[in-house]
Amino acid sequence: MGVNCEKVWRESSNYVDGDVSPDLRKAIEEHAQGCPRCATVLAGLKNIVQLYGDERMSEVPLGYGQRLHRRLENDMLPARRGFMGWMVAFAASILVGGAFEVARSASVGVPEHVSQHSQPADRQIPPDLGVLVSLGGKLFHLPTCRSINNRASAVAMTAQQAMQDGYTPCPRCLRKYLRVV
Amino acid sequence: MRTALQNDLGASSHEDALLKRIKDGERELFYELVQPYERRVYAAALSILRNEAEAEDAAQEAVLKAFKHIGQFREEAKFSTWLLQITINEARMRRRKQLAHAMEPIADQPNEDGEYIPRDFADWREIPSEILERHEIRDALMKALAMLGEKYREVFVLRDMQRLSIEETAKILDISTASVKTRLLRARLMLRDLLSPGFGGGWTTKLSFAKGNKPWE
Numbered sequence: 001m002g003v004n005c006e007k008v009w010r011e012s013s014n015y016v017d018g019d020v021s022p023d024l025r026k027a028i029e030e031h032a033q034g035c036p037r038c039a040t041v042l043a044g045l046k047n048i049v050q051l052y053g054d055e056r057m058s059e060v061p062l063g064y065g066q067r068l069h070r071r072l073e074n075d076m077l078p079a080r081r082g083f084m085g086w087m088v089a090f091a092a093s094i095l096v097g098g099a100f101e102v103a104r105s106a107s108v109g110v111p112e113h114v115s116q117h118s119q120p121a122d123r124q125i126p127p128d129l130g131v132l133v134s135l136g137g138k139l140f141h142l143p144t145c146r147s148i149n150n151r152a153s154a155v156a157m158t159a160q161q162a163m164q165d166g167y168t169p170c171p172r173c174l175r176k177y178l179r180v181v
Numbered sequence: 182m183r184t185a186l187q188n189d190l191g192a193s194s195h196e197d198a199l200l201k202r203i204k205d206g207e208r209e210l211f212y213e214l215v216q217p218y219e220r221r222v223y224a225a226a227l228s229i230l231r232n233e234a235e236a237e238d239a240a241q242e243a244v245l246k247a248f249k250h251i252g253q254f255r256e257e258a259k260f261s262t263w264l265l266q267i268t269i270n271e272a273r274m275r276r277r278k279q280l281a282h283a284m285e286p287i288a289d290q291p292n293e294d295g296e297y298i299p300r301d302f303a304d305w306r307e308i309p310s311e312i313l314e315r316h317e318i319r320d321a322l323m324k325a326l327a328m329l330g331e332k333y334r335e336v337f338v339l340r341d342m343q344r345l346s347i348e349e350t351a352k353i354l355d356i357s358t359a360s361v362k363t364r365l366l367r368a369r370l371m372l373r374d375l376l377s378p379g380f381g382g383g384w385t386t387k388l389s390f391a392k393g394n395k396p397w398e
Contacts, residue, residue: 013370155253
């Protein structure tokens with residue numbers, strides 16, 4: 001099997017990965033022996049793969065792991081709140097409760113009515129509607145929607161769950177629920 | 182002696198057990214699940230955002246999202262693949278915001294389908310990896326990487342720096358294995374060109390390495 005320069009370049013990456021047939025490998029090596037330019041390309045690619053693949057090239061910033069761990073604990077594990085955390089929460093609830101008592105005893109009329117128009121439009125979406133959420137995105141979609149970003153990582157949940165998690169309805173597939181007030 | 186396969190099986194059954202316990206309520210075990218992949222998460226975010234602080238923030242956000250949605254993780258996929266998909270999405274979202282203010286990198290222009298012809302250079306064979314001890318060399322390599330277009334950088338980082346398989350890289354980026362190979366070829370050839378002595382980019386101008394004056398000697 002004979003190969004030309006163009007073929008060598010096209011296969012150079014596969015060659016470096018060992019992802020070519022024995023015949024093609026032999027043909028590439030024979031070609032490179034007589035062609036300094038192709039020999040340089042192959043040697044260059046080997047260097048690239050070797051240098052960038054070195055662990056020293058993938059350093060993370062100092063303290064990255066600890067900061068990640070801490071953030072995870074702070075944001076996502078409120079159940080593990082320490083003793084002081086509970087004390088603060090308890091104290092706060094007393095203060096808030098006290099404030100309500102004061103407000104009530106002063107018998108100031110607090111307007112109770114809330115305009116119907118101030119209800120968010122997404123209230124109209126059936127809470128148990130099955131929707132897809134593309135993680136990293138901000139929208140939730142009907143499973144049939146064509147504008148789901150990176151569908152492979154999309155996860156299924158109910159519309160209610162999606163809204164609770166802070167996602168908003170896709171203006172395309174869920175348009176009929178989005179009433180203009 | 183354990184084979185690599187046995188090690189893999191051991192690791193994945195440990196992971197399955199962890200996942201089950203987390204889903205059953207032992208949320209504090211999540212960090213243990215994520216820890217083996219935290220470097221990859223950062224690298225994936227950095228490949229897109231090209232800024233350490235932004236990448237770290239995106240990495241944290243991605244891990245938090247994974248935690249929040251762990252109940253929806255479908256176990257026919259690998260956890261690491263799923264985690265990296267979330268990371269890539271998170272980083273891309275932030276990148277879109279950045280792009281509103283920044284210019285596209287030069288290497289984004291060539292069409293993937295077109296032929297890429299390597300430049301002709303004096304050779305730079307057998308570069309010993311000890312040169313990586315030098316900060317300026319690592320910086321030059323990172324700068325060259327930052328010059329690639331995003332789609333090439335993503336593939337290159339996952340495949341050549343994080344050493345994932347072609348298949349896994351394809352799954353994470355939601356592209357075909359053929360696209361992974363094409364982009365990888367492009368990325369490697371462009372990096373070689375950017376870093377070769379004699380070319381007016383990469384470390385050659387920044388560090389004034391003239392032709393024939395090999396920085397690793």
